Amino acid sequence: AQRSLKGEFSERIRALEELLTGLRVYVEAALDFPDEEVDFLADRAIAERLQSLKSDCDQLYGTAQQGHLLRDGITVVISGPPNAGKSTLLNTLAGDQRAIVTEHAGTTRDLIRETINIQGMPVQIIDTAGLRDTDNPVEQVGVELALQAAEKADLLIEMISAEGIDWSKLTSPEARGLNFESGVMAQAGLKGSTTPRIRVINKVDLYSQQALAAERNQDHGDSGLDPLYLSAKNGTGVAELKTRIANIAGLQPTEQSPFIARRRHLQAIDQARLAIDRGIQVLEQQAAGELLAEELRSAHDALAEITGKVTSDQLLGEIFSSFCIGK
Template identity: 40%
Template sequence: MTASQPPIAAIATAPGRGGIGVVRVSGPDVAPIARALCGQTLKPRHATYLPFLDATGDVIDHGIALYFPAPNSYTGEDVLELQGHGGPVVMQMLLARCLEAGRGIGLRLAEPGEFTRRAFLNDKLDLAQAEAVADLIEASTEAAARSAARSMEGVFSKAIHELVDKVIHLRMLVEATLDFPEEELDFLEASDARGQLAVIRANLAGVLAQARQGALLREGLSVVLAGQPNVGKSSLLNALAGAELAIVTPIPGTTRDRVRETIQIEGIPLHIIDTAGLRDDTDDEVERIGIQRTWDAVGRADIVLHLVDATDYVRNGLSPIDDQIDDRLSGVLPPGSPILRVVNKIDLAPAAGDAHFSSNRPHVVAANGPNPSEVWISARSGAGIELLRAHLLRLVGWQSSGNEGTFLARERHLTALRNAQSHLDMAAEQADQQAQALDLFAEELRLAQDHLNSITGEFTSDDLLGTIFTRFCIGK
């Protein structure tokens, strides 16, 4: 447990009106505050219904008081929770009374995330579990909430600790050999270091794959609909969302600004952004601004759906009328973000036996070479929409089966795992050298361990802690 810190207090429930509101106090000794507000000594871990009193003994509210003595509390300190009626005025009155009663022991308002930060500093949670608390609160889908709960229970942390234990064991063998150079043994052969390292790398790859899935659940995907005017971008937004969100007309240039909607596919939040049609020959200043905003959205996209008109596409020999758009999209997109060509309006295409519009033909076409893959759809009739949904997830690596054990992960977790993977790869290269440099081998293992430890907070800078916890809500 860390050195004693001054007690803190905050309203722990969301702003606004509700049936119940909670004021939380945490610190080294909150029993006097409890007696001042409740008029009696509270029995630990028992709910007591009573009046909450002001300094003159008048009743502020009636509610339930809970007292959790250290170390058996959320923060590891003494914790007092007052559950009253959830009106903003009565909550402020209770908080003010707590601060008044605790003035003599230095009670102050809590900073954002300070309760959970104290739980981390007092070894009640590791850093990955602490972050999962905020992720559970902010979860936008049921799948994300379940994954955050698993992370909060320690599933992610357990996987990291198992990796660290294996790295430590291998480091112990390497460094013991370095301490006794007179032992003329081939260390890598005698201890099966290569085999142990291969197991660690395989396990890390599995954890990284799960973390990527968890990151998708947490962050979702930014999907930008791009293309020339009147190719059906707004119709596709409406079809994906299942509601008439965007105005659809046959007039080119109807969409002047970005229209954003979040949908779910298999629990993954997809932030769909409908944009102004891409063309260079407009004299409309408003439309020009909308087109620039389209390119700005493309520059931040996880994936771009490039829509083309099916009739024009076939007439032009399976090439968009403006085939330079693909090149421009590729030049603006962030590295690694894919482009999916969506051939829309197949219901309006000529039906004279054209194989591309045969009802027996799959709507998904896998392209070869540098061209993006294609999905053939009708946003108006719904043909191919489900295939498009599935293809979107495949493009970003989502695996729909076997995700019951997925834990939520953040970008910093992915970065740490990738860095650890890189150092383990370097260790494997050292192991394959003819002249084995065990000191370099050991150093790569140490660096990999440091990156893994940063996930759970066993090796973490104060600056990073400040960044993480200040993003929490104040009562947490």
């Protein structure tokens, strides 16, 4: 069963807030009452508490991220020239005849969406029009939609067809990469985008087993090519494609069911852990207590966005009471 925000997740956030409050009380007090002679910046206890806070925060982030993936999933866009087999792949993944497939280049014009399940994660697959320059106004609109979808994707499948490529002429990794980098995709600026991508060479069923084996053994150097050999038609490579999608998304097989976290919660935890990280830096490198206090405050504010609490007043109260008790 999946645990809700009300349960263990908010419990863990609260625990983090408590640790953070304790630390802030200590740091703020040391800054406000210098005559207490607490040389707190040299105090190893602070560094240790910071480290343990950081690792708690990292752990929570990891768990929440898994929950976010399982709840909201990712969007994968299939991009490539016409006739590469994009619609065939969508149909194979969907296990259904969702998109029209013909031997004519330029068949698909609309975006065709289908959500599939990969290791428990919902993955929206979008099939798009083949990218090419065209005079046909309907196809032009299709290409425009395809490019917009690709820009918004979490992950791109860049597909080309093995058909008509003379691999024996392409001996260097660079030359082989050109198969992907030439054409409309490069012109459209997708080449420069940082969206993660899986490069797929489709229709490998047209090759003999030997040719395919030789092809797989090619050294792709550090070209980042490492293409996936696929037959959208007969299913070869589809399992590996799903595994790669799950890996790139960052999905981790776990026994535990993760928390169901919303995107904004995930962002808040991320902000908190980055602030704590910076706090550790300013303490270690500059021994700057004021800056540390500031970072702890932003970490606290970030967590407060999840719990919805106003924390500054609370904190002041705690500082006051802990000093009264201490005297």
